Amino acid sequence: MTSFLNVDYCTGSLEIGGPHVQISATPRHELFFQVPASKYTDFQGSIFNACKERFSGTKVFESPETTDSCWRVKDGEILCPGTRKEIHKLILSIPVIWGIEIEAALEFGIIYDLVGFVLVDFQGTHFIARYATDDGTKIYTYDSMRHNGYPVHVEEMTFDAHMSGKNPQLPDGFMIWAATYVLRGGLAAQDKFYRIRTKEYATRYNLGFSEVTLDKLPTVSYHRAGFQEMDKKGRKWLFNPHANKTAEYISTPIPSRPPAQDGLESEDEMVAPIASQVSLPDSDFALNCRCGATGDGNLVYHQQDGEVVQCDECRDWSHIACQRHGRASNLLPKDQFLCDDCDPKAIQDLLPTKRTSTRRLMKACTLMNKRLEDRLRPGRAGLVRCSSFWYPVRVIQREGPKTWRVRWWRGCQFVDGGIEPGSLASISMDDIVDSLWLKRAERRKIRLGKWTHPHNLPTSEDILSDPESIRYTDEVHKALEPHKGPLRRLLTSPNSLHPEVSHEAIPAKKWLADNGKPLKKTLIPHVGTLSVIERAQIANWFEKTVSMSKKLRIQWMGLLPIAHAHTLFIAYRMAKDSTFESIPELEILRKAWEVQLTGSTAILREIDVDKECLESLEEEMFERTERTGISGNWQWGLDVGHHQDGWDPSFGVPENWDEKKRMGTRTSPFPSQFNERIYRPTQKENERNQIKSNAR
Template structure:
């Protein structure tokens, strides 16, 4: 049965967003707090269901309570009834997120017994007894499935462990692509070390449970849990750093109701897939609001947390404004329908049973609170959409195969294609985003005829030639590729390619690596982009800091360079290096990085455009700079500092402005606002600086912002400017600049180290051998001056100065007057001293 992907039209997605906004407004206005049993969900936690927000313990546990909650007579159906999900059988139990940390503590105590630590046995007995109290109210008679949410704090990642007692099996559901690939490649579960530790902890839990309930398994209850089967169910990998918690919730939802993942009976928007997860999160939150309205909504205490800001005109998921009545969702009947709640006073919850404690907050502090502040590259990678952006219909997605829990399901190996499929254009997500800065929904506009590769985890395409150290070139089809954003480990610096008879020149040249290209009489550094098919030539990019002779034009960037004119670093090849004359250029380590440019803003003059934007607001900026902050509390950046209660706190937000624009703003403040030159510490990174950025962002987006339906176009000019500044400040906080790496500088930095390294490994070739058999470098340039000292190491053996001698073919022909050596003075003939005859 084909999935109903055609139901994901514009109206459907708009209705999903509007429904969530309506519930969010109700939560904010009434300041309610959702409670179910001992679990709570505050308004700020409810806001986490917006895209780019991580799920914390409270988000997960309120759903765990809903899954485990058994409806009483007279109440509505189970949690999934509003979404058309069948009622789960009563053979399961879902533990909260606070259980696994205690299981880890118990496992540590168990491991200490083997070390014969004093008191270790008593400690383990106490912790195991405390651990088993979690199952005091669980009916072990019918229990066949135990679901354990696991939060890996070090990796900031959620996954699900499921224990099947009847089948004697432990199953893991993993949404992180690298872990999936490691398990798929090796077939060994221990290849993922964190999973191995979780497996050992689950094995201990099985042992403890069988001691109190041997009927859980049909075989010998004393059977070693090590002999139980273990496998991993692969689901479509998450595309970002923050969806793993909601992958966890949807996996539990699917397993409880269908005993499988992504069944055909449910609509596509409720499938586990990165393309629709942004909307699935909103549906989960809206269904929770409806469910809690039907069961129990209690007024929040005064100490409950509140949302820090009101609902923004810039929605974090899809455009759409909150409405009083949720739009009707079409195209998903009959399995999916939002339930309309009755506005007004919230319903009273059921009476407490005798002896039942008052619902309280979760006893353990959230393990991921504040993690949404640790995702700068995600905010940059997925900037907030424009308030005017229109949703385009979702294209059909590849069908996700049904998962059999009793059979390992391994998806096919990734295929490295030459061009991205343009049919996968999704709203708000970049199909193409490269380290070089090229990004957008249409990959064909940014591929520029180069080879591209897709990350297996986030499914985003990028240039192969822009990957560090050329690591994307020459990958096997069975080797997964992960972009820098998805890699959790540091990429080691590769060893230089050594010369040898078994290595041809073509093998040592690969896209993404540096090389020397002959242009005229000299060789200049380039980055290899693409080996032209069917030709012995390459597309290259010359280093932008090359200095060419006056009578030589700059090379054509589209021209193909024959392989015969290209060489690699010739590491260890003394004879070849002596025949290469280097063209003049600026070393990569001498080119300033972004931090250097920002710190040198005094010497970067501002443009007339910046002066035109900031000039009319000089009085406001000077007032923020010179007056107490309380007098300008209406300014968004000032309000931010006053709210934080730290007046000297720096403001780290610059929106999507590039480095050049940020430097111009700082230079304008430095040269325009009186006394700013003498008091840098009073404005750099503080409200004066931040509000200047806000003004520029407002000006750059003014035309678009004024067209927003919520813009007060009929009010006074002062009110309109205040609105522009308020909205621009929100863009400044949440719309980050797509991170750009200077891939040319990065490539040349490694390539130069191989060119000029002086070590025993480099041999005689590392002793300033370039051009000694050919001639002077361009303009008698000495490339060895100012090199990093780390490139030179201790040399063993005796020093032989003859290696610095020029060869017999060293030529100075064709040198300009500047290059020509000074004329040798004519030798003066020494005349013999005349002899004088001695007097007789």
């Protein structure tokens, strides 16, 4: 992990009090270091050059970036006429362990030693590791499926032949996915870097640091004569100035109430709508959502996925509709939001404690005493009426006072064939309900449509390894059908000089060539913001219409042909955006490849948020316990008739949702992996205990 800070200067004006400065009050953190495709030429394809610029800070020191407007903006209105200069990503600390592509060690006193790398098979589903001892004399391999999961020393392997260089010897069917480096000198070197940098920043930028070492996270202050820190209450242009991680310093005192011409209300008058919290910034912003959407938000964010919220710790943005149990949907202006990466214990706040009854927790989770329009919220699942039946959806965003945007569950089996499972829809408030927790009378009026239970679906790994797992959609077919010829040629003759598969026409092919990697065997894990489901649908289309044989899977799964299909699909979606109306097709394709590279590989991180959401809904719908009472006793549809095709929706659900079938578990409003184990004595034990009690 690296930590850094930002400094912004603005010339200001006499009307608003002269120059002012904004700094990071506490350093920000960055878990991963990625070099975007747009920087490839600048760095001559070398991670070494990128790291040299990043760690030395030469470019940042010599040429701060000048922008047109100040950061004081409210509801699109610029409140300061000054000119802004940005000095961003001032590195304070460098990572001790760092995963990047294989390159040489760094100069200027910083040295990273290669210690190991991760290998992945061509299908992208099986990972193994290879690493060296500190002195590089022994090489170990680790494969969880072999040797009982223990690492094994391979005597015939050497560091020079099997670890270093551009083409180390690898096992058949595997490629390098990531490399791991260790900072020479470890924590001592990291601490020395911090001391050198803070001293330089203090002299160059008038910054002060509360800590002289990295034992504690420092706070940052500004110490230039004639400047003083601005009161947080005065920063009315911020949605939540008290939670904001920046501090602003001004050259003259400001009045307690901003001038009327600034168009700012007093603190009592200012009521910020929820939309302000989730509106996107005008400048670059990082999207890093648990659903797998990761990268430059200006490229990878899609409005159809709903509003986003910024983490108060890492400053990355996440989809509100992707947060567990809708926890980010009703935040108040002064509420803090921390993403799962910054606060992995967030889920614990939703679990019962010894002092909290599960019924009270369920009341808080379902908002059972509120009106339906208040109970529905992004990040929760619901049921939507289609013809005579109701089918599950995930709520994405409110589109109006009486309208919701939702995504149909991909396992829905509609009577009406005109609706595509997994698609988006705008739904009237009259046609949507939630789990109707403890609402027996309302449940009796709902006839359920037929769908596949989420716990019966294969895992992400199973889906990606089997192109037949999910059928492709009309959207995938429309996007890829015009390019079937080039894709087939790319599969059969990737080295062809035909214009259809030239480097200009196939950005992924150019990327491989520029990096000196073989076209037929190099794994391309970059998928941009494509979800597991979308990638599975593209793979299904590819096998059905291009390869047309299971035997050819080894020639395209995870490799160049399917990577280009991903690029084409991303480009198809981008072309429908009005922003790209006048841009040539090849330019859109190049932009799509940038999006594909900008997003993380997502192989190890992505959460199936639709599946997670429906699992919670189903447990609320079909739980039969003492706390659910008669409302949980098969009440769905009793007053209106059979469910679709005579389907029993409660058949096949996990047995621990039924108290009579469950052995030794206490119910929870959340998926059963969080349920608490308790001991229940048998009837004979109860009788024996009663005899002992009577004897006393």
